[in-house]
Amino acid sequence: MPFLSETPDITTKNPLMALVIGNTMLSTIPGVSGAGPSPEKTLLTPNLDAELVATGAITSVPARPNTPTGCPTPASITRSMMELTGRAPLFINAGLVHQPAVPCLDVYGSPGGDPRRGDAVPLAGDLFRRGEMVGRLLSQCSDLLVLGECVPGGTTTALAVLRALGYEASVSSSYVENPVTLKEEICREVLARIEAAGVHEPLDILRLAGDPMMAVAAGIASTYGGRVLLAGGTQMLAVAAVLKELGHEPPHLATTVYVRDDPSATFARTVGEVGTVAYYVDPNFAHLGHVGLARYCIGEVKEGMGAGGAMVLAHLMGFTPDEIARTVFDFVSAYS
Amino acid sequence: MPFLSETPDITTKNPLMALVIGNTMLSTIPGVSGAGPSPEKTLLTPNLDAELVATGAITSVPARPNTPTGCPTPASITRSMMELTGRAPLFINAGLVHQPAVPCLDVYGSPGGDPRRGDAVPLAGDLFRRGEMVGRLLSQCSDLLVLGECVPGGTTTALAVLRALGYEASVSSSYVENPVTLKEEICREVLARIEAAGVHEPLDILRLAGDPMMAVAAGIASTYGGRVLLAGGTQMLAVAAVLKELGHEPPHLATTVYVRDDPSATFARTVGEVGTVAYYVDPNFAHLGHVGLARYCIGEVKEGMGAGGAMVLAHLMGFTPDEIARTVFDFVSAYS
Numbered sequence: 001m002p003f004l005s006e007t008p009d010i011t012t013k014n015p016l017m018a019l020v021i022g023n024t025m026l027s028t029i030p031g032v033s034g035a036g037p038s039p040e041k042t043l044l045t046p047n048l049d050a051e052l053v054a055t056g057a058i059t060s061v062p063a064r065p066n067t068p069t070g071c072p073t074p075a076s077i078t079r080s081m082m083e084l085t086g087r088a089p090l091f092i093n094a095g096l097v098h099q100p101a102v103p104c105l106d107v108y109g110s111p112g113g114d115p116r117r118g119d120a121v122p123l124a125g126d127l128f129r130r131g132e133m134v135g136r137l138l139s140q141c142s143d144l145l146v147l148g149e150c151v152p153g154g155t156t157t158a159l160a161v162l163r164a165l166g167y168e169a170s171v172s173s174s175y176v177e178n179p180v181t182l183k184e185e186i187c188r189e190v191l192a193r194i195e196a197a198g199v200h201e202p203l204d205i206l207r208l209a210g211d212p213m214m215a216v217a218a219g220i221a222s223t224y225g226g227r228v229l230l231a232g233g234t235q236m237l238a239v240a241a242v243l244k245e246l247g248h249e250p251p252h253l254a255t256t257v258y259v260r261d262d263p264s265a266t267f268a269r270t271v272g273e274v275g276t277v278a279y280y281v282d283p284n285f286a287h288l289g290h291v292g293l294a295r296y297c298i299g300e301v302k303e304g305m306g307a308g309g310a311m312v313l314a315h316l317m318g319f320t321p322d323e324i325a326r327t328v329f330d331f332v333s334a335y336s
Numbered sequence: 337m338p339f340l341s342e343t344p345d346i347t348t349k350n351p352l353m354a355l356v357i358g359n360t361m362l363s364t365i366p367g368v369s370g371a372g373p374s375p376e377k378t379l380l381t382p383n384l385d386a387e388l389v390a391t392g393a394i395t396s397v398p399a400r401p402n403t404p405t406g407c408p409t410p411a412s413i414t415r416s417m418m419e420l421t422g423r424a425p426l427f428i429n430a431g432l433v434h435q436p437a438v439p440c441l442d443v444y445g446s447p448g449g450d451p452r453r454g455d456a457v458p459l460a461g462d463l464f465r466r467g468e469m470v471g472r473l474l475s476q477c478s479d480l481l482v483l484g485e486c487v488p489g490g491t492t493t494a495l496a497v498l499r500a501l502g503y504e505a506s507v508s509s510s511y512v513e514n515p516v517t518l519k520e521e522i523c524r525e526v527l528a529r530i531e532a533a534g535v536h537e538p539l540d541i542l543r544l545a546g547d548p549m550m551a552v553a554a555g556i557a558s559t560y561g562g563r564v565l566l567a568g569g570t571q572m573l574a575v576a577a578v579l580k581e582l583g584h585e586p587p588h589l590a591t592t593v594y595v596r597d598d599p600s601a602t603f604a605r606t607v608g609e610v611g612t613v614a615y616y617v618d619p620n621f622a623h624l625g626h627v628g629l630a631r632y633c634i635g636e637v638k639e640g641m642g643a644g645g646a647m648v649l650a651h652l653m654g655f656t657p658d659e660i661a662r663t664v665f666d667f668v669s670a671y672s
Contacts, residue, residue, distance in 0.1 A: 088473045099444050103466050106442040108435050130439050133390065137424045141477025
């Protein structure tokens with residue numbers, strides 16, 4: 001298998017890896033998110049991921065960067081790519097329950113609410129406009145923006161937003177067994193609310209059904225002057241779909257083959273329907289000799305914290321597939 | 337008079353204007369700070385300044401960007417320079433009482449306490465280290481960092497820090513009549529606490545007597561890879577003195593002639609004692625035909641929100657003294 005499904009026509013002198021982090025209260029519903037040791041503790045995952053990517057270790061709480069099932073977190077992959085490339089990542093706080101332990105460009109949003117109970121992101125329009133300000137700011141200091149995210153429970157908001165925008169999408173999950181029934185149930189309730197409200201504009205859909213990450217990421221991508229690569233799976237695909245609906249050229253995506261190959265999701269088909277391109281990276285985790293990484297290949301974790309995009313970035317900067325896989329292996333072997 | 341006291345040996349392709357904003361509870365003591373319509377309301381001034389510099393207007397509260405005595409705020413000068421140069425400024429939230437209305441790179445600090453009553457910045461060391469992370473991040477996206485501040489009451493913390501570091505400094509003020517007696521009284525109490533604690537290390541001095549801006553700005557300047565220009569008067573001079581004491585080459589400063597010419601302060605002498613250089617900009621406000629700006633020349637306001645450094649930056653980017661003064665005049669004339 002090739003390392004990249006196709007080579008992006010991107011050259012960059014000054015790339016920036018930025019990660020939008022936020023919460024949706026959907027992740028506290030048992031069974032929705034596997035990104036944490038308990039539903040309540042999924043809320044802290046973006047903070048711990050940011051700490052790991054920024055500093056190389058989690059010291060603010062006693063925790064190891066493994067998933068509850070013992071896989072290295074995708075943040076570990078992103079961190080190892082930051083070490084390999086020597087780039088410092090930027091974190092963008094779109095709305096978190098817990099205060100981060102590392103500096104973040106903060107738009108002073110709030111965690112997303114449960115979209116079955118009321119507007120999920122009451123100030124989605126304001127967050128989009130603050131994202132626009134961030135996009136202008138980042139334009140003057142980089143020529144390529146690799147924009148990832150960490151929002152536990154965010155594939156469920158992405159499903160609702162994609163459906164509300166008219167796509168027949170199914171979405172990916174960090175679970176091996178995608179909790180499709182639960183997500184579909186939530187989605188049905190949310191779509192009924194959207195229909196009752198007679199809402200069609202993309203920022204209104206984000207207000208009712210999205211999460212703060214989506215509004216901020218869409219704002220950033222809409223004003224950024226260089227090339228944008230959305231680093232992620234279905235959640236970033238929802239951002240691309242929102243941008244298209246707002247009249248923008250939807251940015252290309254970069255993610256792992258594990259997202260593309262998820263049989264319960266329709267990622268590649270929906271990418272085509274949105275009218276954009278996704279680059280799929282295959283880091284060949286099956287053959288590295290690390291049990292936790294190998295489990296990515298049977299459908300665990302798959303993606304997160306811009307891991308796929310971080311590997312694509314390293315490749316664009318001239319590092320070989322072997323250097324990339326070896327760096328991930330060395331980093332995760334040091335603690336697991 | 338020349339526009340600049342001397343021409344900095346700086347060339348820049350990709351400058352960044354960054355403004356560290358924060359609070360010290362000293363500004364709520366009646367008579368300490370003129371940067372707000374009441375002692376309590378000085379706490380909101382950094383937020384309103386940031387909003388003005390970012391967007392060109394204050395809309396979050398009903399307020400005009402004038403000082404209580406009717407002068408245009410220095411933030412107006414900084415904003416007009418951002419419009420002239422087309423650069424987007426970055427705000428760094430070091431510790432504020434009120435949540436900002438514009439995106440900030442947030443280090444998740446807290447407002448500084450009254451240094452007479454206890455440690456002013458209990459986590460000064462942590463804030464310094466988060467500043468170091470910010471400095472590394474900004475290094476990869478700019479070659480010149482013009483670093484200003486807005487901390488009402490901050491000349492009093494600066495006085496205490498400079499004295500504790502062994503300088504016989506007096507400091508400037510935004511008042512025409514510098515409230516020297518009150519500042520000296522506060523300073524005496526603070527220095528007695530520092531002596532009783534037997535503290536000599538610069539970060540310990542910041543912990544006891546400084547404000548969050550100083551710790552963050554010193555951290556940023558200590559790791560920034562390009563050229564740093566500290567944009568401000570006595571407050572940034574205190575940051576330079578801290579950096580020197582930490583073993584760093586103290587960065588050069590850029591400020592207005594109104595700071596240098598303040599008869600109650602000893603700015604130029606202390607700059608020499610710290611072993612650095614200050615560039616003084618004379619925007620010739622006396623002859624523009626604007627009463628509020630002319631009052632800068634008789635000692636009101638003087639500096640703030642990196643105004644002097646913003647004008648120096650515009651000059652370094654090739655704008656003439658006349659274009660600079662005219663842009664300030666046009667901007668402030670539009671609302672006052």
